[in-house]
Amino acid sequence: MRWLRKNLIPIIGILVLVYLFIPIAVVAVLSFNKPAGKFNIAWNEFSLSAWQNICGVPGVCGSFVTSLEIGLLATLVGTIFGTMIAFALVRYRFRGRSTTNLLIFLPMATPEVVLGSSLLALFLNLAFPLGFWTVVIAHIMFIISFVVVAVKARLQGMDPRLEEAARDLYADARSTFRHVTFPLVLPGILGAALLGFSLSFDDYIISAFNAGTLVTFPIYIWGAAQRGIPVQVNALATLVFVIALTIVLVSQFINYRRRRMLEAGMSAD
Amino acid sequence: MDASGDVQDLHLLDLTKAFGDFVAVDDLTLTIPAGSFFALLGPSGCGKTTTLRMVAGLEDPTQGQILLGETDITHEKPYKRHVNTVFQSYALFPHLDIFENVAFGLRRRGIKNVEPQVTAMLELVELGPLARRKPAQLSGGQQQRVAVARALINQPGVLLLDEPLGALDLKLRRQMQIELKRIQTEVGTTFVHVTHDQEEAMTMADTVAVMNKGRIEQMGAPIDIYDLPQTSFVANFLGQSNLLSGSVNSGGDVLEVSAQGQRFGVPSNRSVVTSGDIVIGVRPEKLSLAAAGEQVADGRNAIPGRVTDASFTGVSTQYLVMTPWDAEWVVFEQNRASAIMRPGDEVTIHWEVRHTFGLAPAEAV
Ligand SMILES: Nc1ncnc2c1ncn2[C@@H]1O[C@H](COP(=O)(O)OP(=O)(O)OP(=O)(O)O)[C@@H](O)[C@H]1O
Ligand SMILES: [Mg+2]
Numbered sequence: 001m002r003w004l005r006k007n008l009i010p011i012i013g014i015l016v017l018v019y020l021f022i023p024i025a026v027v028a029v030l031s032f033n034k035p036a037g038k039f040n041i042a043w044n045e046f047s048l049s050a051w052q053n054i055c056g057v058p059g060v061c062g063s064f065v066t067s068l069e070i071g072l073l074a075t076l077v078g079t080i081f082g083t084m085i086a087f088a089l090v091r092y093r094f095r096g097r098s099t100t101n102l103l104i105f106l107p108m109a110t111p112e113v114v115l116g117s118s119l120l121a122l123f124l125n126l127a128f129p130l131g132f133w134t135v136v137i138a139h140i141m142f143i144i145s146f147v148v149v150a151v152k153a154r155l156q157g158m159d160p161r162l163e164e165a166a167r168d169l170y171a172d173a174r175s176t177f178r179h180v181t182f183p184l185v186l187p188g189i190l191g192a193a194l195l196g197f198s199l200s201f202d203d204y205i206i207s208a209f210n211a212g213t214l215v216t217f218p219i220y221i222w223g224a225a226q227r228g229i230p231v232q233v234n235a236l237a238t239l240v241f242v243i244a245l246t247i248v249l250v251s252q253f254i255n256y257r258r259r260r261m262l263e264a265g266m267s268a269d
Numbered sequence: 270m271d272a273s274g275d276v277q278d279l280h281l282l283d284l285t286k287a288f289g290d291f292v293a294v295d296d297l298t299l300t301i302p303a304g305s306f307f308a309l310l311g312p313s314g315c316g317k318t319t320t321l322r323m324v325a326g327l328e329d330p331t332q333g334q335i336l337l338g339e340t341d342i343t344h345e346k347p348y349k350r351h352v353n354t355v356f357q358s359y360a361l362f363p364h365l366d367i368f369e370n371v372a373f374g375l376r377r378r379g380i381k382n383v384e385p386q387v388t389a390m391l392e393l394v395e396l397g398p399l400a401r402r403k404p405a406q407l408s409g410g411q412q413q414r415v416a417v418a419r420a421l422i423n424q425p426g427v428l429l430l431d432e433p434l435g436a437l438d439l440k441l442r443r444q445m446q447i448e449l450k451r452i453q454t455e456v457g458t459t460f461v462h463v464t465h466d467q468e469e470a471m472t473m474a475d476t477v478a479v480m481n482k483g484r485i486e487q488m489g490a491p492i493d494i495y496d497l498p499q500t501s502f503v504a505n506f507l508g509q510s511n512l513l514s515g516s517v518n519s520g521g522d523v524l525e526v527s528a529q530g531q532r533f534g535v536p537s538n539r540s541v542v543t544s545g546d547i548v549i550g551v552r553p554e555k556l557s558l559a560a561a562g563e564q565v566a567d568g569r570n571a572i573p574g575r576v577t578d579a580s581f582t583g584v585s586t587q588y589l590v591m592t593p594w595d596a597e598w599v600v601f602e603q604n605r606a607s608a609i610m611r612p613g614d615e616v617t618i619h620w621e622v623r624h625t626f627g628l629a630p631a632e633a634v
Contacts, residue, residue: 161360164327167347168354169374169419179373183364 024241031234038228050231054239057230063220064236070132070207070216071200074139079193081140082147083185089148090155107145115142116209123210130212138206143196147189154188276303276458277338279324279427284333286319293319295483297333301427301461301476306453308470309463311480312506317463318357320480321429324461325354337426348377353420357431359412361404367391367415368400374423390422393452410441417452427459434469446473467507471495479503495552499541501628504550511598512550513572514630517543523622529594533570533625540627548628553599555624558588561615571619574598576610586610590618 004011030040034047055061088094089101107115119138123130162184166176204218211219221233279301286294294316301307309317322328324335326347335343342350353374362370371390372383380386391397394414404412413433420428433449434442450473453460464470470477471491478488479502487494487503495508504510515528520543524535528549535549551570558576565571574590577597586609588600598618610616 159358159360161356161358162362164347165354165356165360165362166373166377168325168327168352169423170348170377171373172346172348175377179377180362 027234028238028241031231031238033231033234035228035231040229040231040234047231050235054232054235057232059215059220059224060230060232060236063215063217066132066214067201067217070135070139071197074136074143074200075193075197077136078140078143078196079147079189082144082192083151083189085144086148086151086155090152104145104148107142108149112203112205116206119206120209130210131214134210134212135207135214135216138210139200139203142206143200146196146199147192150188150192150195151185154185158184277426278303279459279461280334280336281320281324282334282336284320284323284335285331286316286323286328287331292483294323297483297485299478299485299488301459303459304457305475306450306460306462306473308474308477309461309480310465310467310470310477310507312465315480316483317465317480318431321354321431321461321463324427325352325429326350327354351423351426353423353425353428355413355416355420355428355430355433357433357435359404359416359436361412361415361419363404366401366403367396367407370404370415371418371422373419378423386422390418393421393455394418394448409437410445413437413445414448417449421452421456421458424456425458427461430460430462432463432465434464434466442469449473471507477507479507481506497539497626498550499628501548501550504626504628509553509599510550511553511556511596512548512628513596514546514548516546520544524627526627529572529592531572534568534622535625535627536623539623539625541629542627546630548630550626550628551620551624553587554585554601556598556600556602556618556620558590558600558602558610559617559619560610561617563617565617565619569619569621570625571617572598573615573617576612576614576616578612579610581609590616592618 030043031050032046032048033040033043034045034049036042036044050056085100085104089097089104116138119134119141120130123134128134158181162180163176166180171179202218203216204222207216208219208222215223221229224230224233281297281299281301284294284297285292297320309320311317319328323330326342326345326349330343333343334341337351342352362373365373368387368391372387375383375386387400388397391400394417396411396414396418399407399411404415407415413436416433417428417430430449434445437445446469449460449462462470462473474491476488477491477494479486479494481502486500487498491507494503498504498507498510501510501512504512513528513533515526515533518525518527518532520537522537524537524540524543524547526533526535526547526549533549535547537543540547559565561573572592574592576588577591578589580587581604583604585601585603588602588610590598590600592598600618
C-alpha cells in the first residue's frame with residue numbers, strides 16, 4: 001500500500017502516456033505489416049515494402065503533397081492576416097472593434113459541418129470554381145481565428161513599458177516594432193502558426209465540402225478506408241510523426257544545453 | 270564624445286498634465302541644475318511618475334514647457350531627446366541578454382563598434398561577468414544595475430530614475446543608494462531621482478523637491494528643508510514634527526505666540542507668518558524632557574505632559590508624551606541624560622526657541 005501511494009503519480013502518468021501513444025504505435029507497427037486481405041488491421045507478416053515504395057499506390061503521395069501545399073499556404077496567409085488583426089484589435093480603438101472581437105471567435109465556435117456547408121453555398125452562389133483555392137480560402141478563415149486569439153493574448157500580456165523603454169532608448173516606431181515588439185510576440189505567432197498548420201493538414205469536413213474534385217490527404221484516406229487503406233498511408237503517417245518528434249527533441253536538447261551552459265557560467269562567478 | 274554628452278540645466282515651466290478633469294501635475298515650475306542629484310519626493314499618486322514621463326516624452330503635457338539648456342523639448346519625440354529613463358519596474362528587454370540590453374541605445378543610434386563602451390559600462394556597474402545572461406537570470410539588485418547601465422551608456426543630458434530602488438529589500442537599498450551616488454559622481458550627469466522614501470531622498474540628493482497633489486510644496490537642500498519646513502505637509506512628510514496651533518501676540522525678532530494658554534517664542538525669520546494665526550512646530554530630536562517639578566532654564570519653550578510610551582533603541586530613547594490638550598508629541602532623547610523616563614511619569618517637554626519654526630495655519634493638519 002505504502003509503495004503504491006508513493007508511486008501513484010508516476011504510475012498514472014505512465015498509464016496516460018500509454019493511452020495516448022498506443023494508437024500511434026499501432027499505426028507505426030502496422031506500417032511494417034503485409035496485410036493478409038484488403039484491410040490492414042491484423043498483424044500478418046513483416047514487410048518493408050510500404051516503406052521502400054512509399055508512393056507506390058496511386059494518389060497517396062499526390063494527396064499528401066496537396067495537403068502540405070494547402071497547409072503551408074493557408075498558414076502563411078492566415079498568420080499574416082491574423083497577426084495584423086490582433087495588433088489592430090489590441091492597439092487601436094476604432095468603430096466596430098468589439099464586434100470584430102466577437103466575430104473572430106465565430107469560426108472556432110461554429111460546428112465545422114455548418115462552416116463547411118455555408119462556405120460551399122457561398123462559393124456556389126458566386127459561381128466560384130471549387131478546388132485548391134476554395135480549400136485554401138476556407139482554411140485561411142479558421143486559421144486567422146486561432147492566430148488572432150493567440151497573438152492577442154501575447155500582446156495584451158506584454159508590459160507596455162518595454163516599448164516605452166525602447167522609445168526612450170532612441171528607437172523610433174519602426175525599430176521599436178522590429179527589435180522589441182515583434183521578437184516578443186513571435187513565440188505566440190509561431191505557436192499559432194503551428195497549430196493552424198496541423199488543423200489545416202488534418203481537416204476533413206470543411207475541405208470535403210469545398211474541395212470539388214480535389215483530393216487532400218484526409219479526403220484520400222477517408223475514401224480509401226472504404227476499400228482498405230494501403231499500408232503506405234501508415235508509413236507516411238509514421239514518417240510525419242517521426243519528423244515532428246525529431247523537431248521537438250532537437251529544440252528540447254538545444255534548450256537543455258543552453259541552460260546547462262548558463263548554470264555552469266553562474267557557478268563560475 | 271557626441272553632443273548628448275553635454276550636461277545642461279533642465280527647466281520645467283508651468284508644466285501641467287490633466288487626465289480628463291483630474292490634474293495630476295499642477296503648474297510645476299522648477300529648475301534642476303546641470304550635474305546635480307535631484308530628488309523628487311512625494312507620497313504615492315502625487316504625480317512624480319507623470320512628471321518624469323513628460324520629461325522623457327512618454328506623456329504629452331497639457332500645458333507648459335520643458336527646456337533642456339536652451340532647447341525646447343516639450344513636444345520632441347522621446348527617441349530624439351537626450352534624456353534616458355530607469356523605469357520603476359526596470360523594463361529590461363526579456364528577449365535580449367544583458368550585453369544587448371545595454372547596447373540597445375547605441376545600436377539604435379547607429380553606432381557600429383559598441384563593444385568597448387558596453388564593456389566599460391558593465392564594468393562601471395560591476396556586471397562584467399554576467400554579460401551573456403538574460404534579465405530573468407539576474408537578482409533584483411543586478412537587474413536594477415542593468416537598467417541604470419542601459420540608460421547611462423547613452424550619456425544623456427538628464428537621467429530620470431523612477432523609484433529605482435523600490436523593489437529592493439532594505440539592506441540592498443542602502444547599498445544601491447551608495448552605489449548610485451558613486452556612479453553619479455563618476456559620470457557627472459544630472460540625476461532626477463523619484464522616490465517616496467524621505468530618508469533615501471535626504472541621503473542621496475543635493476536638492477530635494479517635496480511634491481504633494483501635483484504641486485511642489487518646498488524645494489532646497491535636504492538639511493535646509495529638514496531644519497525649516499515651510500508647510501505642515503513637508504514638516505510631517507520629511508521626518509517627523511510636533512505641531513501646535515496658536516496666535517501671534519507680538520512681533521519683533523522673536524515672535525511671542527500664545528497657544529493652549531501658554532507662551533512660546535518663535536524666531537520671526539523662521540516663521541512663514543508674523544501675525545495672526547500660526548502653527549508652531551519643532552522636530553522631535555530638538556526636544557528634552559525634565560521631570561515635572563524640575564526647573565527648566567529661562568527662555569526655553571516648555572509644555573507639560575505625561576509619558577505614554579518609551580522605547581529604548583540603544584543610542585536614543587523615543588518617547589510619546591501626551592499633552593494636556595490630548596496631542597501626542599514625539600521626543601527623541603539621546604541616552605546621555607541621567608534618568609530614563611517611564612510611561613506614566615509627569616514631565617516637562619522643553620526646547621530652545623531657535624529650534625522652533627512657524628507655519629501658516631491654513632496648512633495645518
Ligand atoms: N493614464 C492615466 N490616466 C488617468 N489618470 C492617471 C494616468 N496616469 C496617472 N494618473 C493619475 O495621476 C496621478 C499621479 O500618478 P503618478 O503615476 O504620477 O503618481 P506617482 O507620484 O508616481 O505615484 P507612485 O509613488 O505610486 O508611483 C494618480 O492619481 C494617477 O491615478
Ligand atoms: Mg510612480
